[in-house]
Structures are given as C-alpha cells and as structure tokens.
Amino acid sequence: MGKLTREQEVYKRWANARKPKPPLLRNVLAAFLVGGLICTLGQAVLNYFISLGMNAKEAGGPTAAVMILLGALLTGLGVYDRIGRFAGAGSVIPITGFANSIVAPALEFKREGYVMGVGARMFNIAGPVLVYGMTTAWLVGLFYWLIHK
Amino acid sequence: MGEKRVGRNTIIFSQPPAIVATATTVGKKEGEGPLAKYFDQVIQDSLYGESTWEKAESKMLLESVQRVLQKANYTFDQIHFMFSGDLLNQLTASSFAAREIPVPFYGLFGACSTFTEGLALGGMAVDGGFAQRVLVGASSHYQTAERQFRYPTELGVQKPPTAQRTVTAAGVVILESDGPGPYLTAATIGRVIDMGINDPMDMGSAMAPAAVHTIIQHFQDTGRKPDYYDLIVTGDLASVGKNLAEDLLKKEGYDVTDRYTDCGILIYKPDADTQAGGSGCGCSAAVFCSYFYPLLQEGKYRRLLLVSTGALMSPTTYQQGETIPAIAHAVAVERDYPEEMG
Known part of the structure; x- marks a missing residue:
C-alpha cells in the first residue's frame, strides 16, 4: 500500500493518541536494575579470573565465555524470556542477551531439523546485529586509519 | 432468493440452525484465567504429549471435535460438512486434524474472525438445505503463532501494552437443522x-x-x-x-x-x-x-x-x-x- 488516505491518516493519528503508553519510568528502572546486575556479575567473574593471575585484557575472553554460557543456559531453562519481559533492554544489551538471541531461535527451530532449522535460522535475530555491527566496526576502523595516517 | 437477505451484508436465516453442542480445549494459561471453570479440558503442557506445537494444536482441535460428537451423541457419518480454520500457514492445524475426521472438509482463513466466518457459512449450508448437520471449529496456539508471526518463544523481549497474546484454544460447535x-x-x-x-x-x-x-x-x-x-x-x-x-x-x-x-x-x-x-x-x-x-x-x-x-x-x-x-x-x-x- 502506498500513501495513506486522509481518512486513514486521521484514524491512525486518533488511535495512536489513545494508545496506552509503555510505562517508561518503570521500564527504565527495570532495565537499569537488571542490566546493572548482569554487568556486576560480569565484573565479579572478571575479577575472579584476574585473581587467578590473568591481566585485565586476558581475563576478558573467559569472562565473555562464562556470561554467554550463562545466557544460553538461562534461555534453555526457559528463564531468560521472563527476565527479558521484565527488564527489556536491560537484558537485551549485555552479552547474555546476545546469547539469548542465538540460542532462542536455535531451540525453536530444532524441530525443522539441524540444517534448515537450527543451521538456517539460528542467526534470525542476531544476524542483523552482526551484519550492521561488523559494518560499523569496519567503517570506524577505516576512519581511524585515515585520520591517523 | 430474497427473503433470506436483508440490506447489503446480512443474512436472516429462514430456518435458524440450532447450536446443539459445543466443546473446548484450552492451554494452561487460559485455564488459569477467569473463565477456567467453563472449559471442557485444560491441557497442562503446551506440547500436549506431541513432538511439536503444531501437532499439539491439531490434537486440541481433533479432541474437541471428538468431544462435541460425544456430547451430541453423533458419529462422523451423521455430519455433512466441517468448517474449520486457524492461523498457521496453509491452515495445517485444521487440515492435519481433519486427516482423522472422515467428513467433507472446508478449510477457512479469516485470521481471528474464522469462528464467525465458519458459523455464517455453516448456517447457510444448514438453512439452505445442503446439510443437516455441520461442524464448525477454530483453533490457535500461543507458541505456533508466536514462532510464525513474531519471535522465537524463548527470546527475552518486552512487549508494548498494545500487544496481545495468542490464545491456546480450540472451540467446536455442531449446527443442526433442528434441535433445542x-x-x-x-x-x-x-x-x-x-x-x-x-x-x-x-x-x-x-x-x-x-x-x-x-x-x-x-x-x-x-x-x-x-x-x-x-x-x-x-x-x-x-x-x-x-x-x-x-x-x-x-x-x-x-x-x-x-x-x-x-x-x-x-x-x-x-x-x-x-x-x-x-x-x-x-x-x-x-x-x-x-x-x-x-x-x-x-x-x-x-x-x-x-x-x-x-x-x-x-x-x-x-x-x-x-x-x-x-x-x-x-x-x-x-x-x-x-x-x-x-
């Protein structure tokens, strides 16, 4: 459908104005709380690896691995979707949310088989993030290189 | 022609078909809602003992059909048509259930309007004298709809207050040319x-x-x-x-x-x-x-x-x-x- 007619515009504006608004303050607080908790947990894991004698840079890898495992585990146990419903961006943005976005479709589409199900659809949600994340990283890298040349 | 129609869009049945029996099967969440005590059956597991949610939805519809026949004391032979629909691509919930139902079958798609679409068509078949008794049904399932229309069910996303949850339920009626x-x-x-x-x-x-x-x-x-x-x-x-x-x-x-x-x-x-x-x-x-x-x-x-x-x-x-x-x-x-x- 192309442009909306005047009647459609009027209705859409009227209906949108009457729509219940998302509870912004509650959502922001929930995101802050849960996102903060996930990051604090990540920091604790990082500190643990550092206490084993790694430096901060070396400890980053295993910390990410632990957090991904945790996100994947909670997705498999059917808990992460509930956390997400409550916390919104607070549990989407951290790396645990990234794990959730890959494990959830993998679980979901297992019934269509390992090739056309899991294989083809695992990156349904994460795919766009990867594509545009990598593109952005590449562009930023290019600018950095040009500026420092 | 003429006396059954009024105005632009309306049919007045000249011999109104009777709804002689109904049956329902619903999911756990529906079974915890305010109407819990009215449903014939509440399934506790969204897979309902099957390997996929799609199979579970078909089974809910099939069992509702079997139950409504039992309630009205009819066999498949006494039913002349079945009208049914759902939300899945190519209406698989209904037509896969109908594999087990030896009754001439119409698959309907009207999205969530399917139930009254079926009642109207079933009513016309009965009032028109083309059938003495018809089955009309509709089904939907939270997980099958969610994965087809929206996100994987385990994805942690927040829904806006305008969003709705697809009901896990099947409902079936028998329409008959006469009856209470x-x-x-x-x-x-x-x-x-x-x-x-x-x-x-x-x-x-x-x-x-x-x-x-x-x-x-x-x-x-x-x-x-x-x-x-x-x-x-x-x-x-x-x-x-x-x-x-x-x-x-x-x-x-x-x-x-x-x-x-x-x-x-x-x-x-x-x-x-x-x-x-x-x-x-x-x-x-x-x-x-x-x-x-x-x-x-x-x-x-x-x-x-x-x-x-x-x-x-x-x-x-x-x-x-x-x-x-x-x-x-x-x-x-x-x-x-x-x-x-x-």
Whole structure:
C-alpha cells in the first residue's frame, strides 16, 4: 500500500493518541536494575579470573565465555524470556542477551531439523546485529586509519 | 432468493440452525484465567504429549471435535460438512486434524474472525438445505503463532501494552437443522477494512474499525438497535481495540457501552504476558463455546451478537511495510426460535 488516505491518516493519528503508553519510568528502572546486575556479575567473574593471575585484557575472553554460557543456559531453562519481559533492554544489551538471541531461535527451530532449522535460522535475530555491527566496526576502523595516517 | 437477505451484508436465516453442542480445549494459561471453570479440558503442557506445537494444536482441535460428537451423541457419518480454520500457514492445524475426521472438509482463513466466518457459512449450508448437520471449529496456539508471526518463544523481549497474546484454544460447535437452541438467527458478513495501522503489535487498533463497520452494517441492514441484544461481544479487540470500537460506535450514534464486551479481555487475568488481552482464532471460539453458550441455554442472555475480528496480515506483508487489513463477521445467536421471520 502506498500513501495513506486522509481518512486513514486521521484514524491512525486518533488511535495512536489513545494508545496506552509503555510505562517508561518503570521500564527504565527495570532495565537499569537488571542490566546493572548482569554487568556486576560480569565484573565479579572478571575479577575472579584476574585473581587467578590473568591481566585485565586476558581475563576478558573467559569472562565473555562464562556470561554467554550463562545466557544460553538461562534461555534453555526457559528463564531468560521472563527476565527479558521484565527488564527489556536491560537484558537485551549485555552479552547474555546476545546469547539469548542465538540460542532462542536455535531451540525453536530444532524441530525443522539441524540444517534448515537450527543451521538456517539460528542467526534470525542476531544476524542483523552482526551484519550492521561488523559494518560499523569496519567503517570506524577505516576512519581511524585515515585520520591517523 | 430474497427473503433470506436483508440490506447489503446480512443474512436472516429462514430456518435458524440450532447450536446443539459445543466443546473446548484450552492451554494452561487460559485455564488459569477467569473463565477456567467453563472449559471442557485444560491441557497442562503446551506440547500436549506431541513432538511439536503444531501437532499439539491439531490434537486440541481433533479432541474437541471428538468431544462435541460425544456430547451430541453423533458419529462422523451423521455430519455433512466441517468448517474449520486457524492461523498457521496453509491452515495445517485444521487440515492435519481433519486427516482423522472422515467428513467433507472446508478449510477457512479469516485470521481471528474464522469462528464467525465458519458459523455464517455453516448456517447457510444448514438453512439452505445442503446439510443437516455441520461442524464448525477454530483453533490457535500461543507458541505456533508466536514462532510464525513474531519471535522465537524463548527470546527475552518486552512487549508494548498494545500487544496481545495468542490464545491456546480450540472451540467446536455442531449446527443442526433442528434441535433445542440457542439458534443462529442472522449473520452479517464483513468487508475488508484497512485504516492504515501498520504495527503488528497493535492489532486492536487495526481491527476496531472493521468490527465497528460490521456492527453498524448489521444494525442498518436489520433495522435493529443495540438494545435488541443483551450483549454484543467482539472477538479479540482486547482492551485497546475495545475502547476504540466503543468510541467509534458512539461517534456514529450507537451507544453500546452498557452491553458490550470482548473475548480477548474475558479470557485472561491481565499481566506482562498478555498485555492488552488475548487474540487468535481460538479466542472467540473458546469463549463463546464454553462461557456464552451455556449462558444462552440457561436464558441468562437471550440475544447475543458475536463479532469475531481478524487482522489479515502475514509476516511478509508487515516486513514489506504494508498496513494491516482487517475483517469482522457478526452472527446473532438467540435462545428462542424467532416467531416472526424477516
């Protein structure tokens, strides 16, 4: 459908104005709380690896691995979707949310088989993030290189 | 030809078919809602002992069909047609259930309006003398709809307050040329209305104008006023769409506020999962079959207008930026056999 007619515009504006608004303050607080908790947990894991004698840079890898495992585990146990419903961006943005976005479709589409199900659809949600994340990283890298040349 | 039709969109059945029996099967969450005690069966596991949710939905429909036949004491041989539909691509929930049902089968797609679409067509088949007895059913399932239309079910996303939850339910009725009521007395067939809403998380706003159009058309065609009915029930506008529909009707001079409700609101306790309320083919089917049908039999309600509402989009169309066309079909169900026709 192309442009909306005047009647459609009027209705859409009227209906949108009457729509219940998302509870912004509650959502922001929930995101802050849960996102903060996930990051604090990540920091604790990082500190643990550092206490084993790694430096901060070396400890980053295993910390990410632990957090991904945790996100994947909670997705498999059917808990992460509930956390997400409550916390919104607070549990989407951290790396645990990234794990959730890959494990959830993998679980979901297992019934269509390992090739056309899991294989083809695992990156349904994460795919766009990867594509545009990598593109952005590449562009930023290019600018950095040009500026420092 | 002529005496069965009034106005532009309405059929008045000359020999109103009787709804002789109903059966419902619903999911766990529906079984925890305010209508819990009315359902025939509540399944505790969304897979219902099957390997996929799609199979589970078919099984819910099949078992509802078997149950309704049992209640009315009929065998498959005595049923002349079955009309049924669901939300899945190529109507697999219905047609896969129908593999086990040796009855001439019509698969219907009207999105969540399927139940009243089926009642209208089934009513025409019976009143027209083409069948003595027909089955009409509809089903939907939260997980099968979610994975087809939205996100994987385990994805942690927050839903806006306009979102609705697809009801896990199957509802089936038997329509028969004679029998004890309630009776299907009239049907108003809706046309497709698109008022420019393109947010699939706000189907209430997309469907409200279609419901309003059909309800007003029904009043105009029949010359009835809202007070002819004890209750006007829309299918799944939920809280957002119901408010809009009420106001749109009021603007057109039809105040229905004291006799209007919506199946999508009745079926759930409101929470973060359900947001505005329920949706899906099974929503109006299960609420009518389990809750309103016995109330009509008892005479708590004498006349009811059921208006199932459907949003006719697919994941392809909304990803391509199309707006959401909607449809609504109304059926009048009355406890008493109408004395004077027309």
